[in-house]
Amino acid sequence: MNAALGVEALKLYRAPAARVATAVLVLVLPAVSAAMVAVARSGSDSPLAAKARPMLIGTGWDAYLGMLAEIVSVAMLLAVGIVLSWVVGREFAEGTVGALLALPTSPRQVLRAKLVVTLVWALGCGLVAAVVAIPGGLAIGLGAPDAGALRATGRLLVVAVLMTLLALPLAWVATVLRGYLSGISTLLGIVVITQIVTAAGAGGWFPYAAPSLWAGMGGADAAAAITPVQLLLAVPVGLVGAWAAAHRWQTAELV
Amino acid sequence: MTPTPVVRLRATGVARAFGTEQALAGVDLDLHAGEVHALVGLNGAGKTTLMRLALGMLRPDTGTVRVDVGNGPVDPVGAPSATWRHVGHLIETPFTYPELTVRETVRSAARLRGLDRAAATAATSQVLAELALDHWAERRARTLSLGNRQRVGLACAVVHDPQVMVLDEPSNALDPAGVVRVRRRLADAAHRGAAVLVSSHHLDEMARVAHRITVLHRGRVLGTLDPAGADLERQFFDMVYEEEDAVADAPTARETAPTSPRSAA
Numbered sequence: 382m383n384a385a386l387g388v389e390a391l392k393l394y395r396a397p398a399a400r401v402a403t404a405v406l407v408l409v410l411p412a413v414s415a416a417m418v419a420v421a422r423s424g425s426d427s428p429l430a431a432k433a434r435p436m437l438i439g440t441g442w443d444a445y446l447g448m449l450a451e452i453v454s455v456a457m458l459l460a461v462g463i464v465l466s467w468v469v470g471r472e473f474a475e476g477t478v479g480a481l482l483a484l485p486t487s488p489r490q491v492l493r494a495k496l497v498v499t500l501v502w503a504l505g506c507g508l509v510a511a512v513v514a515i516p517g518g519l520a521i522g523l524g525a526p527d528a529g530a531l532r533a534t535g536r537l538l539v540v541a542v543l544m545t546l547l548a549l550p551l552a553w554v555a556t557v558l559r560g561y562l563s564g565i566s567t568l569l570g571i572v573v574i575t576q577i578v579t580a581a582g583a584g585g586w587f588p589y590a591a592p593s594l595w596a597g598m599g600g601a602d603a604a605a606a607i608t609p610v611q612l613l614l615a616v617p618v619g620l621v622g623a624w625a626a627a628h629r630w631q632t633a634e635l636v
Numbered sequence: 637m638t639p640t641p642v643v644r645l646r647a648t649g650v651a652r653a654f655g656t657e658q659a660l661a662g663v664d665l666d667l668h669a670g671e672v673h674a675l676v677g678l679n680g681a682g683k684t685t686l687m688r689l690a691l692g693m694l695r696p697d698t699g700t701v702r703v704d705v706g707n708g709p710v711d712p713v714g715a716p717s718a719t720w721r722h723v724g725h726l727i728e729t730p731f732t733y734p735e736l737t738v739r740e741t742v743r744s745a746a747r748l749r750g751l752d753r754a755a756a757t758a759a760t761s762q763v764l765a766e767l768a769l770d771h772w773a774e775r776r777a778r779t780l781s782l783g784n785r786q787r788v789g790l791a792c793a794v795v796h797d798p799q800v801m802v803l804d805e806p807s808n809a810l811d812p813a814g815v816v817r818v819r820r821r822l823a824d825a826a827h828r829g830a831a832v833l834v835s836s837h838h839l840d841e842m843a844r845v846a847h848r849i850t851v852l853h854r855g856r857v858l859g860t861l862d863p864a865g866a867d868l869e870r871q872f873f874d875m876v877y878e879e880e881d882a883v884a885d886a887p888t889a890r891e892t893a894p895t896s897p898r899s900a901a
Contacts, residue, residue: 384748384750388744391736391744392733395735397735475729477729477733479688479728479729480726480745480789482692483691483723484750485718485749486717486748487717634693
């Protein structure tokens with residue numbers, strides 16, 4: 382599988398879609414969070430400040446990194462979902478899937494390499510975003526990071542991991558529907574359904590909504606109501622999606 | 637006494653349908669070590685389907701396919717890595733990615749075909765030289781012409797010096813110089829003992845490189861052509877029209893088709 386990992390890593394490293402997504406996750410998100418917190422703390426009565434204040438839970442670093450976690454909970458699913466759909470679905474859209482068959486490297490190994498490379502990239506982006514957030518917090522005058530910052534960073538990373546796992550079933554969708562656009566359109570459908578389920582009050586048990594609610598998207602009370610079991614539903618969803626994709630690559634007629 | 641040929645690939649009574657379309661209807665085919673075996677036929681004859689069955693990418697509805705790279709015959713569906721290590725293929729879309737350079741592409745193909753890093757690097761340089769791709773080695777694949785992408789695909793298929801090659805129209809979109817290089821590469825491979833199954837529409841080209849030519853039409857083997865024979869094109873169309881007449885209720889096929897193979901070409 383090492384050969385497949387190297388090949389897929391090179392393809393992802395060179396991919397414009399992954400580069401744009403990386404820039405958004407590690408630069409744009411911390412910058413937007415810092416700007417939102419700065420506006421909310423400014424005492425301004427602008428419409429933006431009025432909208433930003435309810436999104437903050439707590440104060441200082443806790444509030445700032447909490448807002449970043451809220452944004453990451455949506456952006457990570459979108460970014461990883463789009464990149465993973467492309468990584469898998471491009472082989473069908475570009476017709477190269479046949480060239481990946483009848484090799485000593487099995488189709489399952491190729492698909493696993495795609496998943497591993499995308500996972501490592503996504504989690505790396507989450508870590509770097511957390512690091513980049515530190516100078517952002519210093520720049521808006523939050524002072525030296527405190528214990529709340531450490532706790533909030535942990536929450537941010539957990540949210541990043543869960544949302545990354547939740548993107549994995551899109552590899553199966555892109556395989557079954559033979560293209561990346563089908564994966565991306567499914568992703569948009571998931572986002573819409575998540576909004577509807579959350580608005581209906583059932584978000585805690587909907588795996589794609591629970592991490593966002595826990596991060597604070599629905600307010601402090603909704604965040605406190607999320608249980609570890611509800612959060613961990615992302616794990617079986619991700620694992621089943623990954624297994625289903627790998628199984629299909631190994632057993633189905635892909636050409 | 638002629639030595640018994642070593643069978644590298646054998647299809648026996650292979651049939652495959654896609655919905656109501658019968659792509660293959662009971663095909664028998666052998667591929668021997670040290671030979672270039674050409675498959676010729678019109679579009680939709682079943683050449684690509686047969687090759688995909690030979691590589692385990694598709695499963696036959698009936699019949700069997702076996703590949704033997706020296707470890708005994710195995711079903712290509714689910715064949716072990718040790719088998720695929722000695723098989724190279726180019727079926728329709730070549731292994732090219734627009735964001736990778738030509739050298740990276742071929743080296744990636746070599747790695748996926750089981751070569752370690754050092755061997756992959758050396759084999760890549762060698763095959764790029766053999767197929768005159770050095771000039772483009774550091775260029776991204778997206779900048780290549782269609783013909784050069786095809787040549788890169790062929791380089792990927794043969795970089796690991798396989799014992800069995802399955803190549804679907806490898807000279808497609810190539811310029812005359814490229815066609816000659818590919819022809820030479822296939823002849824050299826067969827001379828070294830490789831078994832090469834190659835499809836093409838171009839009878840002249842096949843006559844120059846193939847040891848055997850099998851005619852496929854409507855998913856059936858109509859017969860074989862002697863590569864050294866005279867006017868292969870006429871023989872080919874005679875076979876095809878005879879089959880068309882046999883399956884048609886009325887002889888409309890001959891009435892609407894060109895009466896001379898020359899005029900049909």
